[in-house]
Amino acid sequence: MNEQLREVVKGLFARDEVEVVVSLKLNEGCVAPHMYSKEDDLSSMVHSPKYPIGIVVSMIQKKYPDTKIGVVIRGCDERILIELAKRNQVNLDNIVLVGIACTEEDAKDCLCETPFPTKIDIGEKVEGITTDENIEKISQMDMDERFDYWMGQFDKCMKCYGCVYACPTCICENCILEEDMWVKTGELPPEFPSFHLIRAYHSTDRCVDCHECERACPAHIPLVTLYRMIRKDVEDMFGYKIGTDVNEKPPLVTVLEEEG
Amino acid sequence: MTDFEPNILAFCCNWCSYAAADLAGIGRMKQPTNVKIVRVMCSGRVKPEFVIKALADGVDGVLILGCHIGDCHYVSGNHRTKKRFEIFSKLLGHMGIDPRRIRLDWASAAEAIEFAKIITDFTETIKELGPNNYAGKHERATA
Amino acid sequence: MTEEHTHEVVDGTPEMDEPRIGVYICDCGVNIAATVDTKAVTEHASKLPYVVIAKNYKYMCSDPGQNLIKDDIKEYNLNRVVVASCTPRMHEPTFRAAVVEAGLNPCLFEMANIREHCSWIHKEMDSATVKAIKIVELSVARAPLLEPLTAAEVGVTRVGLVVGGGIAGVRAARDIADRGFPVHLVEREPYLGGRIIWLSKLFPLRKCEEDCVGDCAPCFVTPELKEAVNNPNIHVHVNSEVSDLDGYVGNFNVKIKENPLYVDKDRCTLCGECTKVCPVSVKNDNDYGMSERKAIYRPSEAAVPVTYVLDDVNCSYFTGGQCEGHPLCVDACKFGAINIDAKERTVEAEVGAIVVATGSDNYDASQKSELLPQHPRVMTAPEFERISSHLGPTKGELLVNGTKPEKVAFISCVGSREGTGNTYCSRVCCMYTAKEAHTVRKKLPDAKITVYYTDVRTFGKGHDEFYVKVLNEDVQYRQRELGHRLEVVENGPNVVVRAEGHDDFEADLVVLATGMVPRSDAAEVMRLFNISRSADGFYLEAHPKLRPIDTFTDGVFLAGCCQFPKDITDTMFQASGAAARACGILSSPKLSLGEAVAFADETCTGCGQCVETCQYSAISLEEKDGKVVAVVNDILCKACGTCIAACPSGSMQQKHYTDEQVLAMISAMGGSSV
Numbered sequence A: 001m002n003e004q005l006r007e008v009v010k011g012l013f014a015r016d017e018v019e020v021v022v023s024l025k026l027n028e029g030c031v032a033p034h035m036y037s038k039e040d041d042l043s044s045m046v047h048s049p050k051y052p053i054g055i056v057v058s059m060i061q062k063k064y065p066d067t068k069i070g071v072v073i074r075g076c077d078e079r080i081l082i083e084l085a086k087r088n089q090v091n092l093d094n095i096v097l098v099g100i101a102c103t104e105e106d107a108k109d110c111l112c113e114t115p116f117p118t119k120i121d122i123g124e125k126v127e128g129i130t131t132d133e134n135i136e137k138i139s140q141m142d143m144d145e146r147f148d149y150w151m152g153q154f155d156k157c158m159k160c161y162g163c164v165y166a167c168p169t170c171i172c173e174n175c176i177l178e179e180d181m182w183v184k185t186g187e188l189p190p191e192f193p194s195f196h197l198i199r200a201y202h203s204t205d206r207c208v209d210c211h212e213c214e215r216a217c218p219a220h221i222p223l224v225t226l227y228r229m230i231r232k233d234v235e236d237m238f239g240y241k242i243g244t245d246v247n248e249k250p251p252l253v254t255v256l257e258e259e260g
Numbered sequence B: 001m002t003d004f005e006p007n008i009l010a011f012c013c014n015w016c017s018y019a020a021a022d023l024a025g026i027g028r029m030k031q032p033t034n035v036k037i038v039r040v041m042c043s044g045r046v047k048p049e050f051v052i053k054a055l056a057d058g059v060d061g062v063l064i065l066g067c068h069i070g071d072c073h074y075v076s077g078n079h080r081t082k083k084r085f086e087i088f089s090k091l092l093g094h095m096g097i098d099p100r101r102i103r104l105d106w107a108s109a110a111e112a113i114e115f116a117k118i119i120t121d122f123t124e125t126i127k128e129l130g131p132n133n134y135a136g137k138h139e140r141a142t143a
Numbered sequence C: 001m002t003e004e005h006t007h008e009v010v011d012g013t014p015e016m017d018e019p020r021i022g023v024y025i026c027d028c029g030v031n032i033a034a035t036v037d038t039k040a041v042t043e044h045a046s047k048l049p050y051v052v053i054a055k056n057y058k059y060m061c062s063d064p065g066q067n068l069i070k071d072d073i074k075e076y077n078l079n080r081v082v083v084a085s086c087t088p089r090m091h092e093p094t095f096r097a098a099v100v101e102a103g104l105n106p107c108l109f110e111m112a113n114i115r116e117h118c119s120w121i122h123k124e125m126d127s128a129t130v131k132a133i134k135i136v137e138l139s140v141a142r143a144p145l146l147e148p149l150t151a152a153e154v155g156v157t158r159v160g161l162v163v164g165g166g167i168a169g170v171r172a173a174r175d176i177a178d179r180g181f182p183v184h185l186v187e188r189e190p191y192l193g194g195r196i197i198w199l200s201k202l203f204p205l206r207k208c209e210e211d212c213v214g215d216c217a218p219c220f221v222t223p224e225l226k227e228a229v230n231n232p233n234i235h236v237h238v239n240s241e242v243s244d245l246d247g248y249v250g251n252f253n254v255k256i257k258e259n260p261l262y263v264d265k266d267r268c269t270l271c272g273e274c275t276k277v278c279p280v281s282v283k284n285d286n287d288y289g290m291s292e293r294k295a296i297y298r299p300s301e302a303a304v305p306v307t308y309v310l311d312d313v314n315c316s317y318f319t320g321g322q323c324e325g326h327p328l329c330v331d332a333c334k335f336g337a338i339n340i341d342a343k344e345r346t347v348e349a350e351v352g353a354i355v356v357a358t359g360s361d362n363y364d365a366s367q368k369s370e371l372l373p374q375h376p377r378v379m380t381a382p383e384f385e386r387i388s389s390h391l392g393p394t395k396g397e398l399l400v401n402g403t404k405p406e407k408v409a410f411i412s413c414v415g416s417r418e419g420t421g422n423t424y425c426s427r428v429c430c431m432y433t434a435k436e437a438h439t440v441r442k443k444l445p446d447a448k449i450t451v452y453y454t455d456v457r458t459f460g461k462g463h464d465e466f467y468v469k470v471l472n473e474d475v476q477y478r479q480r481e482l483g484h485r486l487e488v489v490e491n492g493p494n495v496v497v498r499a500e501g502h503d504d505f506e507a508d509l510v511v512l513a514t515g516m517v518p519r520s521d522a523a524e525v526m527r528l529f530n531i532s533r534s535a536d537g538f539y540l541e542a543h544p545k546l547r548p549i550d551t552f553t554d555g556v557f558l559a560g561c562c563q564f565p566k567d568i569t570d571t572m573f574q575a576s577g578a579a580a581r582a583c584g585i586l587s588s589p590k591l592s593l594g595e596a597v598a599f600a601d602e603t604c605t606g607c608g609q610c611v612e613t614c615q616y617s618a619i620s621l622e623e624k625d626g627k628v629v630a631v632v633n634d635i636l637c638k639a640c641g642t643c644i645a646a647c648p649s650g651s652m653q654q655k656h657y658t659d660e661q662v663l664a665m666i667s668a669m670g671g672s673s674v
């Protein structure tokens, strides 16, 4: 599949569709994002493991706003780029996407509902995982049991902010979770789950289900379970599907539909 | 439980619900003493994060009161309030915090009776739910 | 713009470092003191953080009460004042003025409501006192975080803009001009006057008008229009449209796209030679296709400016027909009035206030197939106005298909007051129907006239008297229910009106009293001027009773039928009102705006969520120090605070209602004493 990827990228360069391509580079056994240009040797270009490339793209674009960039993406990366575009962090007009479909293992690993981008250049599309045992389990619980369940989880939180920093759609320069007036700093374990309530509320119209937060969490808190539950509500209530259409405005900033 | 006197915070918008509270006062409409009002210009100013903070600080219930949809002094501020709090209530539920502890409602500047009723009903609801002891509720492994 | 007045410390404000709070608890006679132990509240308040002095007084709002505050500010060097008394909606301005007199910024004052929200709604002294203490605690918690603020002020461009040159726009422009302000009057058509120059008589008819065979418009409307054209303060732009608008109250920038008339009105002598040679003939829309006109023509004898005009959509010089390369009219004009090379131009202007007076469209009767609107013997009221006009296609002779009708039916409420569709009443049809019935009676003394009506609404001055007079002119009024079936069916060359509950009426002319509908381009105009529409599609006033002329956009006012259907009298009332409102702005030396506006700090990521949220388009994303951030226009911001709750990072804040201030009150809720 890496070979296939390099071929697609070569094609982009050959047709002058892009000036640079952002992908992953294997370097002495380590994989890191890299910006390739036409002249570069592409033999180090790889597509795995999964890496949230959106933020890198945003950084590159802020520096070179007019450069045509090719970006190698998976399903979640595409959703990330779309959400970032809605928030003016990337400009999709200058981006050409090279889509990779995730494998079945990838999908299982992330419990991913949509493990493929809209346009697939590399790989075969596999069905997404739509069931989440954890959600089913929590849905069966009564209020007190739920609270105990979550507090049991949040007790493990060491406020390392790993989830915040890993999240590709958490773009705030100033995170209010770090402000004492919102979340008491220097207090562990939390008395009341302010930290996680605020973070979950902020995820309602932007969490793209990439699982980076959970991957980053040293305490293995099932954060995405909570974010998924609330995202499902947003879909049901407002018909809003995160990460699908850049022109769709997040429901919390628009007026009520019936009233126009 | 009957002795429990809940401590309730109400956000009222300047133009309708705060005025309704004033009118209820002018009409001497008796209400429980549990609710304290914070005035904001529009219900759209009320961040759900405020409610999180209030619950964290031990407030037993929070009311968010605005103008009726269509009557907001700023045309559509309360549209956002409605959407934000609809979704926020769901979130509280998922986390195991009883969403009945917060309530979004509307009262026009003329609806003094309705205002007094909202205050009375909500106080009753919170009395039934009991004190906000979320902070102490969960037995900690670490404690 | 924002930073300039953010933390500005007004001269004379004491050192802001350490808050020094004075708390004043009012008895309000017995209004508060009977239920709240004000002494206890005062005692408690004196122990709260930063409180330097706490006092209790009988009537804080009285002069001695206010003096107490003023003296203490000086004596104790107070820099924050909290008064616990009645609702701030009542006396906040009083106390703000008092602290200002003592040299404090008004925003350093905070009010706690222990009357309407406490003493008046509780009985038990104990619990009411506990609550009053909490209410005071909340205010005292906020007070240290209050900041001195000054409202932004803007200058005003003393020029008006009126959009729409119907009778409403002309009145408004003349009123503004007469007060000495220059004003741009922008009219889409090549002439001023709008609908009424296409009407024959104008109700309410005065004695002279009842008997006169001519139209009303040329008699007293055209002179009005001429006044506008001749007024040196009015810049008339006919054949023009507003193509772009930005800015805000007092300081709008407008682009006016002027399409050429191709005829110089000052040279045109109305000789009409051009029309004679023009090879292009088209249906005349103003006569609803009942007549033809040339591509160069005079819209109406009542039209102003008084000139021929060339219609470049149909002119064969432009369409590549007969005149291509050698326009015949240009040769025919002995006065050199025609400039076929005239080009469209864009005029840019700065204006301080705007009156929107774009009028309404006619209801399209083709939607009412049961009334046979296409039948040659069925016409709408606007069409009837043309055939009864002495300037119309029949020169004022009532002729249908070349013959004089003998049996005339009028049907009211066509396209108005329906369960589905237009639910509103168009407010002029009852009266114009009576007027038109009167016209028929005058012109055809022997005709049978029947009016099918649902209600007759004649509420204006002189209206009912006129209606009664028409009733006595042998006009049959037949009432029917709105929901009842009414249809027009073919009957040989004529038609028959069938109405539930009434005998059939054979007619050789049926006039449909069609109502008014919003302009077809109302949605675009709405966006251009940043105004709103109500459910019926007409432009929305800021308040139906208290601010019927204003829109939600400061500095933009409404006049005439663009807001809802009205007759000329009401249109004129509103037009003069709108002009007065506009002049209020144009004559202010400076506009002072609210203090509690939103502002974004440097942590903003430019995510734009606030921009989407703001109802008033007050926020824009701009590049600042190499980074795109949200910038609030203080003048547009109405201080609702909705954007603040949309900002995830707390970068957007509202002055006087900062997150910190609200959180301080929330913490005080949770805190100690109760």
Ligand SMILES: Cc1cc2nc3c(=O)[nH]c(=O)nc-3n(C[C@H](O)[C@H](O)[C@H](O)COP(=O)(O)OP(=O)(O)OC[C@H]3O[C@@H](n4cnc5c(N)ncnc54)[C@H](O)[C@@H]3O)c2cc1C
Binding pocket: C163, C164, C165, C166, C167, C168, C169, C186, C187, C188, C189, C192, C193, C194, C195, C196, C199, C201, C202, C203, C204, C240, C241, C242, C357, C358, C359, C360, C362, C381, C382, C385, C428, C432, C435, C514, C515, C516, C519, C525, C559, C560, C561, C562, C566, C567, C568, C569, C571
């Ligand atoms: C059949 C009929 C008979 C009537 N008879 C009577 C009567 O006898 N007595 C009476 O009091 N009332 C009568 N009325 C009502 C009367 O016509 C209105 O009150 C009057 O015309 C309202 O004037 P206006 O200036 O608001 O609108 P209009 O006359 O519609 O004028 C609006 C003007 O704005 C222009 N315009 C529109 N959009 C734009 C734009 N985007 N940019 C620039 N210009 C624009 C239009 O071209 C037009 O010139 C009658 C109405 C009808 C339908």
Ligand code: SF4
Binding pocket: A163, A166, A167, A168, A169, A170, A203, A206, A207, A208, A209, A210, A211, A212, A213, A214, A224, A227
């Ligand atoms: S899954 Fe986690 S990291 Fe990914 S977008 Fe959602 S909150 Fe952010």
Ligand code: SF4
Binding pocket: A156, A157, A158, A159, A160, A161, A162, A163, A164, A213, A216, A217, A218, A219, A220, A221, A223
């Ligand atoms: S990554 Fe895990 S431990 Fe770290 S702050 Fe987030 S939830 Fe807490």
Ligand code: SF4
Binding pocket: C597, C598, C613, C614, C615, C616, C617, C618, C619, C632, C636, C637, C638, C639, C640, C641, C642, C643, C644, C654
């Ligand atoms: S406070 Fe309201 S009016 Fe002002 S910028 Fe924010 S949303 Fe707009």
Ligand code: SF4
Binding pocket: C600, C603, C604, C605, C606, C607, C608, C609, C610, C611, C629, C630, C646, C647, C648, C649, C650, C651, C652
């Ligand atoms: S919502 Fe906040 S971060 Fe986003 S643009 Fe507005 S002020 Fe900046």
Ligand code: FES
Binding pocket: B013, B014, B015, B016, B017, B041, B042, B043, B044, B065, B066, B067, B071, B072, B073, B074, B077, B078
């Ligand atoms: S002003 Fe009352 S809800 Fe907006």
